[in-house]
Amino acid sequence: MRHVIALDVGGTGMKAALVGADGALLHQARRATGRERGPDAVVADILGFAAELRDHGARRLGEPASAAGVAVPGIVDEAEGVAVHAVNLGWRDVPLRALLTERLGGVPVALGHDVRTGGLAEGRIGAGRGADRFLFVPLGTGIAGAIGIDGRVEAGAHGFAGEIGHVVVRPGGAPCPCGQSGCLERYASAAAVSEAWAAACGDPDADAADCAKAVASGDARARRVWQEAVDALADGLVTALTLLDPRTLIIGGGLAEAGETLFTPLREAVRRRVTFQKLPSLVPAALGDTAGCLGAGLLAWDLLDDDTTDPSYPSEVTT
Known part of the structure; x- marks a missing residue:
């Protein structure tokens, strides 16, 4: 059965699947990233995991994978297939596409940025399905974005397209590791909300989920934060x-798990701010933590460019 390898590498865990031409998830697996062992060990584990997936497909599906798609965090040169830099994994200038192509016996490999890859899946088969232009913004430890146009996600001339988390929204505000002050992710990421709520309630272990619960219960301090x-x-x-x-x-990530506690005031806040602009629909992400892996599968099928194969995924995915 014809299939591709899809692999989503995160700071703490890796999610993988073998994906059929009709979008069926033929096999799924997860394992720890093991970043505490250093970047060389992480790269070795990625290569080993991909090889295991290839071997599993050959044994169980009768043939090896036709292509592979891999999503990684940090700065990614998708055109060259290089993982340029990832702070949470500690690597620099890793020629991951070439390494994977060699390890997998020469099959084509696509390398993508984790947020853009997740945005690709949300745009084609998730909350943005049918929209010709969308913006996917996951609110996690930081904030990034994926700009979707006609079923593709824009990487930009230098691979930085969509970095909305580093738009300055509070000039002269809190310093950001990027070197600016007042960046969006210093105020609206899950990490920022956790920090602000921990300070407001006096509990250093309190996080954004706790803040959302306090908001729902009517806590005035939580509502201000x-x-x-x-x-x-x-x-x-x-x-x-x-x-x-x-x-x-499309709003995703950990903060979006608050549901209407986030979306009701956010829709109203956006509505109050628009003037001449057309108000877009503002919706929660649909694919959860499977988006990166599903998007990696789409990248792999796109590489094959086979008109006889339908690389679209089902509108609902069971994991």
Whole structure:
């Protein structure tokens, strides 16, 4: 059975699948990234994991994978297939595509940025399905974005397209590791909300999920912290929609798990800020933590460019 390898490498874990031409998930696996052992060990584990997936497919499906798609964090040169830099994995200038191609016996390999790859899946088969232009913004430890146009995700001339987390929304505000001050992710990421709520409630272990629960219960301190994050996020999103004019804004990541505790005030905050701009639909992401792996599968099928194969995935994915 014809299939591809899909691999999503995160800071703590790797998710993988063998994906059929009709989008069926023929095999799924997970394992720890093991970043505490250093970048060389992480690269070795990625190569080994991919080889295991190839061997499993050959044994169980009757043939090796036709291609592979891999999503990784950090700065990624997709055209050259190089993982340029990832702070959470500690690597620099890893020629991951070439290494994987060699390890997998010469099959074509696509390398993608984790957020853009997740955005590709959300745009084609998730919350943005059917939208010709969308912006996917996951709110996690940081904030990044994926700009979707006609079923593709824009990487930009230098691989930095979509870095909405480093749009300055509070000039002269909190310093950001990127070197600027007042960046969006310093106010509206899950990490930023966790930090602000821990300070407000006096519990150093409190996090963004705790803040959301306190908001829902009517805690005034939590509502102030939450509204500050929502206002900053709305400022960043309106800047983005002014430049990009997306039809759909897709919000994902850990903070989006708060559901309408986030989306109701966020929709209202965005609505208040738009003037001449067309208000896009603002929706939660649909694919959860499977988006990166599903997107990696799409990258792999795109490499094959085979008109006889339908690389679309089902509208609902069971994991």
